[in-house]
Amino acid sequence: MTFEDIHLPYFDLLLAQLEQENTKLELAFGRHVHWGYWSEPPQGVVSPEDFAQAAENLTKKIYFAANTKNNQRILDVGCGFGGTIASLNENFSGMELIGLNIDIRQLLRAQEKVKAHSGNTIYFEAGDACALPFPDQSFDVVLAVECIFHFPERSKFFAEAWRVLKPGGYFALSDFIPQNFFSPLTAFSSGWPFARGFFGRCNLQYTLAQYRSLAQAMGFKGRIEKDITENTLPTYSFLRALGGELGIKDLSAKVETGIAEWTSRLGLLRYRILSFEKLKSK
Numbered sequence: 001m002t003f004e005d006i007h008l009p010y011f012d013l014l015l016a017q018l019e020q021e022n023t024k025l026e027l028a029f030g031r032h033v034h035w036g037y038w039s040e041p042p043q044g045v046v047s048p049e050d051f052a053q054a055a056e057n058l059t060k061k062i063y064f065a066a067n068t069k070n071n072q073r074i075l076d077v078g079c080g081f082g083g084t085i086a087s088l089n090e091n092f093s094g095m096e097l098i099g100l101n102i103d104i105r106q107l108l109r110a111q112e113k114v115k116a117h118s119g120n121t122i123y124f125e126a127g128d129a130c131a132l133p134f135p136d137q138s139f140d141v142v143l144a145v146e147c148i149f150h151f152p153e154r155s156k157f158f159a160e161a162w163r164v165l166k167p168g169g170y171f172a173l174s175d176f177i178p179q180n181f182f183s184p185l186t187a188f189s190s191g192w193p194f195a196r197g198f199f200g201r202c203n204l205q206y207t208l209a210q211y212r213s214l215a216q217a218m219g220f221k222g223r224i225e226k227d228i229t230e231n232t233l234p235t236y237s238f239l240r241a242l243g244g245e246l247g248i249k250d251l252s253a254k255v256e257t258g259i260a261e262w263t264s265r266l267g268l269l270r271y272r273i274l275s276f277e278k279l280k281s282k
Protein backbone atom coordinates (compact mmCIF):
# COMPACT_ATOMS: atom_id res chain seq x y z
CA MET A 1 0.00 0.00 0.00
CA THR A 2 1.20 3.55 -0.79
CA PHE A 3 -0.07 7.04 0.00
CA GLU A 4 -1.91 7.10 -3.35
CA ASP A 5 -4.07 4.21 -2.08
CA ILE A 6 -5.34 6.12 0.94
CA HIS A 7 -7.13 9.42 0.99
CA LEU A 8 -7.35 11.41 4.22
CA PRO A 9 -9.14 14.71 3.48
CA TYR A 10 -8.77 15.82 7.11
CA PHE A 11 -5.01 15.89 6.66
CA ASP A 12 -5.35 17.85 3.38
CA LEU A 13 -7.32 20.48 5.31
CA LEU A 14 -4.92 20.49 8.26
CA LEU A 15 -1.84 20.85 6.08
CA ALA A 16 -3.43 23.67 4.04
CA GLN A 17 -4.49 25.56 7.20
CA LEU A 18 -1.12 25.07 8.91
CA GLU A 19 0.55 26.39 5.76
CA GLN A 20 -1.57 29.55 6.17
CA GLU A 21 -0.39 29.84 9.78
CA ASN A 22 -3.79 29.33 11.37
CA THR A 23 -2.74 29.83 15.00
CA LYS A 24 -5.68 28.04 16.65
CA LEU A 25 -5.18 24.99 14.48
CA GLU A 26 -1.43 25.11 15.03
CA LEU A 27 -2.04 25.01 18.79
CA ALA A 28 -4.68 22.28 18.70
CA PHE A 29 -3.40 19.99 15.93
CA GLY A 30 0.07 21.22 14.95
CA ARG A 31 1.75 18.57 17.10
CA HIS A 32 -0.72 15.78 17.92
CA VAL A 33 -3.57 14.78 15.62
CA HIS A 34 -5.81 12.83 17.97
CA TRP A 35 -8.45 13.15 20.67
CA GLY A 36 -7.69 14.69 24.08
CA TYR A 37 -7.69 13.10 27.56
CA TRP A 38 -9.07 14.99 30.58
CA SER A 39 -8.75 13.25 33.95
CA GLU A 40 -11.73 15.35 35.06
CA PRO A 41 -13.66 16.19 31.91
CA PRO A 42 -14.79 19.85 32.00
CA GLN A 43 -18.22 21.09 30.88
CA GLY A 44 -18.44 23.48 27.92
CA VAL A 45 -16.02 24.21 25.12
CA VAL A 46 -12.32 24.05 26.00
CA SER A 47 -9.65 26.43 24.64
CA PRO A 48 -7.08 25.35 22.00
CA GLU A 49 -4.40 25.50 24.75
CA ASP A 50 -6.44 23.19 26.97
CA PHE A 51 -7.10 20.86 24.04
CA ALA A 52 -3.35 20.74 23.23
CA GLN A 53 -2.60 19.79 26.86
CA ALA A 54 -5.29 17.10 26.76
CA ALA A 55 -3.82 15.69 23.52
CA GLU A 56 -0.42 15.57 25.21
CA ASN A 57 -2.01 13.74 28.19
CA LEU A 58 -3.46 11.09 25.87
CA THR A 59 -0.10 10.46 24.20
CA LYS A 60 1.55 9.98 27.59
CA LYS A 61 -1.15 7.53 28.71
CA ILE A 62 -0.37 5.41 25.66
CA TYR A 63 3.41 5.36 25.93
CA PHE A 64 3.29 4.71 29.67
CA ALA A 65 0.98 1.77 28.93
CA ALA A 66 3.94 0.43 26.91
CA ASN A 67 6.27 0.54 29.92
CA THR A 68 8.44 3.18 28.23
CA LYS A 69 11.71 4.09 29.95
CA ASN A 70 15.06 5.72 29.14
CA ASN A 71 17.52 4.17 26.66
CA GLN A 72 14.93 2.36 24.51
CA ARG A 73 14.48 2.02 20.76
CA ILE A 74 10.89 3.02 19.98
CA LEU A 75 8.83 2.86 16.81
CA ASP A 76 5.80 5.16 16.50
CA VAL A 77 3.67 3.87 13.63
CA GLY A 78 1.32 6.34 11.88
CA CYS A 79 3.28 9.11 13.60
CA GLY A 80 1.37 12.10 12.14
CA PHE A 81 3.34 15.32 12.68
CA GLY A 82 5.67 13.60 15.17
CA GLY A 83 3.85 14.66 18.37
CA THR A 84 4.44 11.38 20.21
CA ILE A 85 8.11 11.34 19.17
CA ALA A 86 8.40 14.98 20.36
CA SER A 87 6.90 14.10 23.74
CA LEU A 88 9.20 11.09 24.18
CA ASN A 89 12.15 13.28 23.21
CA GLU A 90 11.18 15.83 25.89
CA ASN A 91 10.63 13.31 28.67
CA PHE A 92 13.29 10.63 28.18
CA SER A 93 16.99 10.36 27.37
CA GLY A 94 19.20 7.97 25.47
CA MET A 95 16.31 7.07 23.18
CA GLU A 96 16.38 6.00 19.56
CA LEU A 97 13.04 7.29 18.25
CA ILE A 98 11.67 6.35 14.85
CA GLY A 99 8.42 7.70 13.40
CA LEU A 100 6.81 5.96 10.45
CA ASN A 101 4.07 7.36 8.24
CA ILE A 102 2.57 6.60 4.86
CA ASP A 103 2.16 10.33 4.12
CA ILE A 104 5.44 12.05 3.22
CA ARG A 105 3.93 15.54 3.66
CA GLN A 106 3.37 14.81 7.36
CA LEU A 107 6.89 13.42 7.71
CA LEU A 108 8.39 16.60 6.23
CA ARG A 109 6.60 18.69 8.84
CA ALA A 110 7.67 16.28 11.61
CA GLN A 111 11.28 16.48 10.45
CA GLU A 112 11.17 20.26 10.49
CA LYS A 113 9.48 20.54 13.92
CA VAL A 114 11.01 17.77 16.03
CA LYS A 115 14.73 18.01 16.83
CA ALA A 116 16.55 15.48 19.01
CA HIS A 117 18.14 16.37 22.35
CA SER A 118 19.05 14.72 25.72
CA GLY A 119 21.20 12.13 23.96
CA ASN A 120 18.24 10.98 21.86
CA THR A 121 18.26 10.29 18.13
CA ILE A 122 15.20 10.83 15.92
CA TYR A 123 14.51 9.46 12.49
CA PHE A 124 11.35 9.66 10.35
CA GLU A 125 10.69 7.08 7.68
CA ALA A 126 8.04 6.60 4.98
CA GLY A 127 6.25 3.27 4.91
CA ASP A 128 3.13 1.20 5.46
CA ALA A 129 2.20 -0.06 8.92
CA CYS A 130 1.39 -3.47 7.44
CA ALA A 131 4.83 -3.89 5.81
CA LEU A 132 7.25 -2.34 8.29
CA PRO A 133 10.65 -1.56 6.71
CA PHE A 134 12.63 -2.73 9.77
CA PRO A 135 14.48 -5.92 10.73
CA ASP A 136 13.08 -8.54 13.12
CA GLN A 137 13.43 -7.93 16.87
CA SER A 138 14.78 -4.40 16.52
CA PHE A 139 12.51 -2.37 18.89
CA ASP A 140 11.77 -2.30 22.63
CA VAL A 141 8.42 -0.58 22.09
CA VAL A 142 5.96 -0.18 19.20
CA LEU A 143 3.25 2.51 19.46
CA ALA A 144 0.22 3.22 17.27
CA VAL A 145 -1.61 6.30 18.55
CA GLU A 146 -5.15 6.59 17.15
CA CYS A 147 -4.32 5.30 13.67
CA ILE A 148 -4.92 1.54 13.51
CA PHE A 149 -8.47 1.99 12.14
CA HIS A 150 -6.93 3.44 8.93
CA PHE A 151 -4.61 0.46 8.33
CA PRO A 152 -5.54 -2.12 5.66
CA GLU A 153 -5.69 -5.02 8.17
CA ARG A 154 -5.22 -5.10 11.93
CA SER A 155 -3.97 -8.69 11.85
CA LYS A 156 -1.18 -7.80 9.38
CA PHE A 157 -0.13 -4.86 11.50
CA PHE A 158 -0.11 -7.00 14.67
CA ALA A 159 2.07 -9.59 12.89
CA GLU A 160 4.47 -6.82 11.87
CA ALA A 161 4.55 -5.30 15.36
CA TRP A 162 5.27 -8.74 16.80
CA ARG A 163 8.05 -9.35 14.24
CA VAL A 164 9.93 -6.07 14.87
CA LEU A 165 9.62 -6.22 18.68
CA LYS A 166 12.36 -7.74 20.80
CA PRO A 167 11.19 -10.55 23.12
CA GLY A 168 9.86 -8.86 26.25
CA GLY A 169 9.04 -5.71 24.21
CA TYR A 170 5.77 -3.77 24.51
CA PHE A 171 3.14 -2.72 21.98
CA ALA A 172 0.51 -0.06 22.82
CA LEU A 173 -2.27 1.53 20.83
CA SER A 174 -5.50 3.47 21.12
CA ASP A 175 -8.61 2.70 19.10
CA PHE A 176 -12.37 3.32 18.83
CA ILE A 177 -13.76 -0.10 19.76
CA PRO A 178 -17.45 -1.00 19.36
CA GLN A 179 -19.36 -3.03 21.94
CA ASN A 180 -19.83 -6.59 20.61
CA PHE A 181 -23.53 -6.26 19.76
CA PHE A 182 -22.94 -2.91 18.02
CA SER A 183 -20.02 -4.04 15.85
CA PRO A 184 -22.09 -5.18 12.80
CA LEU A 185 -23.72 -1.75 12.69
CA THR A 186 -20.36 0.00 12.46
CA ALA A 187 -19.90 -1.57 9.01
CA PHE A 188 -21.01 1.86 7.77
CA SER A 189 -17.65 3.29 8.82
CA SER A 190 -15.61 1.31 6.30
CA GLY A 191 -18.08 1.31 3.38
CA TRP A 192 -19.10 3.87 0.81
CA PRO A 193 -19.77 6.81 1.20
CA PHE A 194 -17.98 6.97 4.60
CA ALA A 195 -14.72 5.58 3.23
CA ARG A 196 -14.61 8.61 0.95
CA GLY A 197 -15.59 11.07 3.63
CA PHE A 198 -13.61 13.61 5.64
CA PHE A 199 -11.79 11.03 7.80
CA GLY A 200 -11.03 8.66 4.92
CA ARG A 201 -11.33 4.92 5.37
CA CYS A 202 -11.88 4.08 9.03
CA ASN A 203 -12.71 0.54 10.10
CA LEU A 204 -14.49 0.83 13.46
CA GLN A 205 -15.73 -2.76 13.55
CA TYR A 206 -13.00 -4.46 15.55
CA THR A 207 -14.17 -5.60 18.98
CA LEU A 208 -12.24 -6.10 22.22
CA ALA A 209 -12.86 -9.85 21.94
CA GLN A 210 -11.25 -9.83 18.49
CA TYR A 211 -8.25 -7.90 19.84
CA ARG A 212 -7.86 -10.42 22.65
CA SER A 213 -7.89 -13.44 20.37
CA LEU A 214 -5.60 -11.78 17.80
CA ALA A 215 -3.08 -10.89 20.52
CA GLN A 216 -3.17 -14.39 21.94
CA ALA A 217 -2.74 -16.04 18.54
CA MET A 218 0.25 -13.80 17.88
CA GLY A 219 2.04 -14.55 21.17
CA PHE A 220 1.25 -11.26 22.91
CA LYS A 221 0.23 -11.15 26.57
CA GLY A 222 -2.45 -8.52 27.13
CA ARG A 223 -1.23 -5.99 29.75
CA ILE A 224 -3.55 -2.96 29.82
CA GLU A 225 -7.13 -2.55 28.59
CA LYS A 226 -8.30 0.87 29.64
CA ASP A 227 -11.63 2.39 28.65
CA ILE A 228 -11.12 6.18 28.58
CA THR A 229 -14.22 7.12 26.57
CA GLU A 230 -15.56 9.53 29.22
CA ASN A 231 -12.18 11.26 29.46
CA THR A 232 -12.13 12.02 25.73
CA LEU A 233 -15.65 13.45 25.34
CA PRO A 234 -14.75 17.20 25.53
CA THR A 235 -12.95 16.60 22.20
CA TYR A 236 -16.32 16.66 20.41
CA SER A 237 -17.52 20.06 21.54
CA PHE A 238 -14.06 21.43 20.77
CA LEU A 239 -14.18 19.97 17.22
CA ARG A 240 -17.69 21.31 16.65
CA ALA A 241 -16.68 24.84 17.69
CA LEU A 242 -13.46 24.70 15.65
CA GLY A 243 -15.31 23.38 12.57
CA GLY A 244 -17.73 26.30 12.86
CA GLU A 245 -14.92 28.85 13.13
CA LEU A 246 -13.07 27.36 10.17
CA GLY A 247 -16.31 27.35 8.16
CA ILE A 248 -15.96 23.67 7.29
CA LYS A 249 -18.77 22.96 4.83
CA ASP A 250 -17.96 19.29 4.20
CA LEU A 251 -21.10 17.43 5.26
CA SER A 252 -19.20 14.19 5.85
CA ALA A 253 -16.99 15.96 8.44
CA LYS A 254 -20.10 16.88 10.45
CA VAL A 255 -21.87 13.55 9.98
CA GLU A 256 -18.84 11.38 10.80
CA THR A 257 -17.86 13.42 13.87
CA GLY A 258 -21.52 13.48 15.01
CA ILE A 259 -21.86 9.69 14.70
CA ALA A 260 -18.59 9.15 16.62
CA GLU A 261 -19.78 11.56 19.32
CA TRP A 262 -23.23 10.09 19.82
CA THR A 263 -22.22 6.44 19.63
CA SER A 264 -19.54 7.27 22.23
CA ARG A 265 -21.94 9.19 24.48
CA LEU A 266 -24.40 6.28 24.27
CA GLY A 267 -21.66 3.81 25.21
CA LEU A 268 -21.79 1.90 21.91
CA LEU A 269 -18.33 2.92 20.75
CA ARG A 270 -15.59 2.97 23.40
CA TYR A 271 -12.21 4.73 23.22
CA ARG A 272 -9.67 2.27 24.62
CA ILE A 273 -5.95 2.09 25.28
CA LEU A 274 -4.56 -1.42 24.87
CA SER A 275 -1.07 -2.68 25.57
CA PHE A 276 0.59 -6.03 25.04
CA GLU A 277 3.90 -7.67 25.89
CA LYS A 278 5.70 -9.89 23.41
CA LEU A 279 6.33 -12.99 25.46
CA LYS A 280 9.89 -14.29 25.50
CA SER A 281 8.66 -17.67 24.22
CA LYS A 282 5.43 -18.26 22.27
Ligand SMILES: C[S@@+](CC[C@H](N)C(=O)[O-])C[C@H]1O[C@@H](n2cnc3c(N)ncnc32)[C@H](O)[C@@H]1O
Pocket: 001, 006, 008, 031, 032, 033, 034, 077, 078, 079, 080, 081, 082, 083, 084, 100, 101, 102, 103, 106, 127, 128, 129, 130, 144, 145, 146, 147, 150, 151, 152
Ligand atom coordinates in the same frame (compact mmCIF):
# COMPACT_ATOMS: atom_id res chain seq x y z
C1 LIG B 1 -5.38 10.31 13.41
S1 LIG B 1 -3.79 10.38 12.70
C2 LIG B 1 -2.78 10.07 14.14
C3 LIG B 1 -1.40 10.64 13.97
C4 LIG B 1 -0.48 10.46 15.18
N1 LIG B 1 -0.39 9.10 15.62
C5 LIG B 1 -0.92 11.35 16.31
O1 LIG B 1 -1.45 10.78 17.27
O2 LIG B 1 -0.73 12.55 16.24
C6 LIG B 1 -3.65 8.84 11.77
C7 LIG B 1 -2.27 8.66 11.11
O3 LIG B 1 -2.17 7.36 10.51
C8 LIG B 1 -1.39 7.50 9.32
N2 LIG B 1 -1.62 6.30 8.47
C9 LIG B 1 -2.78 5.94 7.86
N3 LIG B 1 -2.61 4.78 7.19
C10 LIG B 1 -1.33 4.38 7.39
C11 LIG B 1 -0.56 3.25 7.00
N4 LIG B 1 -1.10 2.28 6.25
N5 LIG B 1 0.72 3.17 7.40
C12 LIG B 1 1.29 4.14 8.17
N6 LIG B 1 0.61 5.23 8.59
C13 LIG B 1 -0.68 5.36 8.21
C14 LIG B 1 -1.91 8.80 8.73
O4 LIG B 1 -1.09 9.31 7.73
C15 LIG B 1 -1.96 9.66 10.00
O5 LIG B 1 -0.72 10.24 10.27
